[in-house]
Amino acid sequence: MPELSRDVIVINELGLHARSSAKIAEIARKANYNVWIIKDKKMVDASSILDILTLECIKGSIITLKIDDQSDLDILNDIVKQFELRFGEIN
Amino acid sequence: MTDTGSREIILTGINASPGISIGKAYIVDIEGVEVIKKYFISEDDVPDEIKRFKRAVNEAKQQMLTIITNAPEELRDHTYILETHKTLLKDKMLYGKTIEAIKNEKVNAEWALKKVVSDVKSMFKNMSDSYLKERATDIVYVSDRIMRNLVGAESEKIADIDKRVILVANDLSPAEASQINLERIKGFVTDRGGKTSHTSIIARTLEIPAVMGLGNATNTIENDDLIIIDGTVGTVIIHPTEETLLEYGVRSVKYEELKAAITRDSHLRAETADGFQLKVMGNIELPEEVVSVIDYGGDGIGLYRTEFQYLSSPGLPNEHELFDKYKDVVEVIAPKPVTIRTLDINGDKAFSNNPDCMEANPALGLRAIRYCLKNPDVFRTQLRAILRAAAFGNVRILIPMISSYEEILETKRILAEAADSLERERTLFNRDVELGIMIEVPSAVIIADILAEEVDFFSLGTNDLIQYSLAIDRGNRNVAHLYHSLHPAIIRMIKRVADVSRDKGIKLFMCGEMASDPINLPILLGLGIDELSMNPQSIPAVKSMIRALKVEDARAFMKNIFKQNTASEVEELIKKTYGSILFEKVYARRKAFGDRA
Numbered sequence: 001m002p003e004l005s006r007d008v009i010v011i012n013e014l015g016l017h018a019r020s021s022a023k024i025a026e027i028a029r030k031a032n033y034n035v036w037i038i039k040d041k042k043m044v045d046a047s048s049i050l051d052i053l054t055l056e057c058i059k060g061s062i063i064t065l066k067i068d069d070q071s072d073l074d075i076l077n078d079i080v081k082q083f084e085l086r087f088g089e090i091n
Numbered sequence: 092m093t094d095t096g097s098r099e100i101i102l103t104g105i106n107a108s109p110g111i112s113i114g115k116a117y118i119v120d121i122e123g124v125e126v127i128k129k130y131f132i133s134e135d136d137v138p139d140e141i142k143r144f145k146r147a148v149n150e151a152k153q154q155m156l157t158i159i160t161n162a163p164e165e166l167r168d169h170t171y172i173l174e175t176h177k178t179l180l181k182d183k184m185l186y187g188k189t190i191e192a193i194k195n196e197k198v199n200a201e202w203a204l205k206k207v208v209s210d211v212k213s214m215f216k217n218m219s220d221s222y223l224k225e226r227a228t229d230i231v232y233v234s235d236r237i238m239r240n241l242v243g244a245e246s247e248k249i250a251d252i253d254k255r256v257i258l259v260a261n262d263l264s265p266a267e268a269s270q271i272n273l274e275r276i277k278g279f280v281t282d283r284g285g286k287t288s289h290t291s292i293i294a295r296t297l298e299i300p301a302v303m304g305l306g307n308a309t310n311t312i313e314n315d316d317l318i319i320i321d322g323t324v325g326t327v328i329i330h331p332t333e334e335t336l337l338e339y340g341v342r343s344v345k346y347e348e349l350k351a352a353i354t355r356d357s358h359l360r361a362e363t364a365d366g367f368q369l370k371v372m373g374n375i376e377l378p379e380e381v382v383s384v385i386d387y388g389g390d391g392i393g394l395y396r397t398e399f400q401y402l403s404s405p406g407l408p409n410e411h412e413l414f415d416k417y418k419d420v421v422e423v424i425a426p427k428p429v430t431i432r433t434l435d436i437n438g439d440k441a442f443s444n445n446p447d448c449m450e451a452n453p454a455l456g457l458r459a460i461r462y463c464l465k466n467p468d469v470f471r472t473q474l475r476a477i478l479r480a481a482a483f484g485n486v487r488i489l490i491p492m493i494s495s496y497e498e499i500l501e502t503k504r505i506l507a508e509a510a511d512s513l514e515r516e517r518t519l520f521n522r523d524v525e526l527g528i529m530i531e532v533p534s535a536v537i538i539a540d541i542l543a544e545e546v547d548f549f550s551l552g553t554n555d556l557i558q559y560s561l562a563i564d565r566g567n568r569n570v571a572h573l574y575h576s577l578h579p580a581i582i583r584m585i586k587r588v589a590d591v592s593r594d595k596g597i598k599l600f601m602c603g604e605m606a607s608d609p610i611n612l613p614i615l616l617g618l619g620i621d622e623l624s625m626n627p628q629s630i631p632a633v634k635s636m637i638r639a640l641k642v643e644d645a646r647a648f649m650k651n652i653f654k655q656n657t658a659s660e661v662e663e664l665i666k667k668t669y670g671s672i673l674f675e676k677v678y679a680r681r682k683a684f685g686d687r688a
Contacts, residue, residue, distance in 0.1 A: 011412070013379075017169055018226055022178040029181075049175070050184040050211060050230070056220055060408070 006067040014087035016057035020087035021049040024079055031075045034066040097330035102305050106325030107291035108301035111343040112278035116316045129202040140193050144200035147240035148180050149484040179233045184211055190520040201241050226433035232264040255362040259312050263290045278320045279322045280308050280327055292350025300328050343345035357388030357631040367642040371634050372624040374602060376421045383627040391427035392571040393624020394602040397434055410476045425484030431477050435459045459492030464501055474509040481521035488524055489550055531555035536584045543595040550590060557581055575658035589618045609636040613669050617645035639672045
């Protein structure tokens with residue numbers, strides 16, 4: 001069974017700020033079930049920008065993305081991809 | 092003048108976007124919706140109240156879409172914040188919770204929204220990160236918009252402003268800032284906001300002067316008041332006197348002229364009147380700064396400080412993170428060179444989580460190369476990252492704080508190890524990288540002839556060299572006045588290093604502050620330095636000064652310099668000999684830019 005969670009490192013310069021959080025939230029809102037972001041044992045709903053911001057993820061933070069159901073694997077991969085693409089930030 | 096009798100008032104705020112504007116103030120009253128009534132609704136009315144709230148949110152969404160679509164071309168890059176606000180409208184913590192509050196507490200939508208917003212706001216206000224703290228403002232912008240739709244308040248249409256005015260506002264939301272008819276606006280003055288607020292970013296992009304964070308400018312300034320704003324230093328002058336007006340009129344014209352001249356000239360070569368070329372490079376700390384080096388006409392990066400990545404996060408950065416950043420810089424400016432200085436951690440910048448760094452005398456302690464040689468794994472990781480980045484452009488490695496010959500040998504050994512390991516792993520890298528050392532410790536000056544045998548270049552770090560040679564801590568007020576880059580001892584030290592470099596056939600650079608002050612140029616040119624590196628903003632003035640000088644004259648001039656006994660005598664002699672050029676190329680310019688050094 002494929003993993004329902006993935007660890008990612010925040011590599012973009014600004015960290016999970018308003019713009020990147022908005023991108024995650026927009027993708028997460030398309031999921032069938034909940035999508036979670038976990039950092040330092042704190043778990044928040046990935047569909048809420050404000051929730052994500054409260055994690056205070058600066059560049060270099062390691063976080064876990066988690067879905068509740070296999071049907072949302074594409075959503076999970078999409079979000080991971082955004083991290084890799086640094087949310088389109090021009091550095 | 093109409094306002095004779097009114098006293099001139101000077102307000103000081105944050106210099107958010109440079110330039111000078113003189114004009115009539117236009118006060119924009121965009122206070123949020125102030126009085127919110129609270130009333131209870133019956134169970135039956137709950138669905139309707141929720142519908143009313145949803146309608147207000149949808150309206151807000153439409154309004155934002157309209158603003159985004161109508162944003163002028165030059166602001167397209169900034170509309171992302173509006174996209175974020177659009178997504179924020181339906182955020183669970185705002186949208187979901189307001190609906191919940193209407194349901195559970197049976198209150199009107201306005202009150203429910205107000206309550207939710209103030210909770211969220213206080214949550215953000217309590218955060219330690221200043222960026223996140225400021226996000227509270229985004230929430231307020233978004234909720235204000237919904238609130239206006241709920242209560243039906245007309246927001247002032249700043250899109251309709253059609254006078255050439257200086258806008259004075261409490262604060263401008265990104266949406267409002269994008270709506271402004273910018274050809275009409277001569278400047279921005281706001282009570283709130285700072286250098287990183289969206290309005291100031293927009294102002295800088297559009298090159299409109301702006302002063303922000305004034306506190307209560309909206310109460311002090313009245314509509315149609317004549318005001319002067321100087322965004323370079325951050326002042327606003329209300330009811331200026333004739334004299335002040337005249338002064339700023341002249342300054343403003345000078346500023347514009349020089350700005351035009353700088354963009355025209357800064358890409359010309361730094362070639363002296365008798366055909367000698369000097370490379371003028373930029374010092375950077377963040378990869379992003381490479382852009383300003385290019386903009387200001389730099390010939391490459393003479394000093395890339397690499398400490399930031401080590402100090403900005405709790406752990407040590409890994410090779411990949413370092414490589415990523417180095418590669419960015421190297422690629423962007425290629426084929427021009429990038430001089431990467433290896434880790435130069437010192438006392439006051441030491442790792443926050445490393446108690447080993449608590450030293451009584453950090454300037455003379457375990458710093459820079461000493462730290463790296465004691466922690467070879469940390470050093471090797473950085474060297475590997477640099478060698479890998481070198482495959483993407485023109486890279487030079489610069490080792491700080493060298494005070495002995497052995498340190499160079501040891502460094503070269505670790506560098507060779509790093510290269511060997513990359514070769515074994517068949518990783519893409521470039522072994523053929525020039526290696527140089529900082530000359531910033533007096534012992535290095537004295538044994539420069541020995542050190543030169545092992546390296547490709549020297550780079551004079553004048554800040555430390557002066558501090559160590561004259562035994563002066565610049566941070567110490569009692570002795571700071573004794574710090575002098577034109578001290579005869581310093582000039583003689585530079586001469587020694589320059590002579591050795593010439594004899595041994597290696598290149599000599601300078602990357603300390605001394606390189607950026609045009610008054611020092613006749614001396615640096617006369618002594619024969621090949622490359623100067625400085626903060627990017629100083630590049631145009633230095634280049635323009637070089638174009639006015641002659642090497643032959645400068646060399647002859649050095650004979651007289653060596654006859655002077657004190658730093659002030661040296662300075663006097665330079666001013667006497669080169670005063671008119673200096674004034675024309677530098678001081679007139681500085682004055683126009685608000686006496687910024």
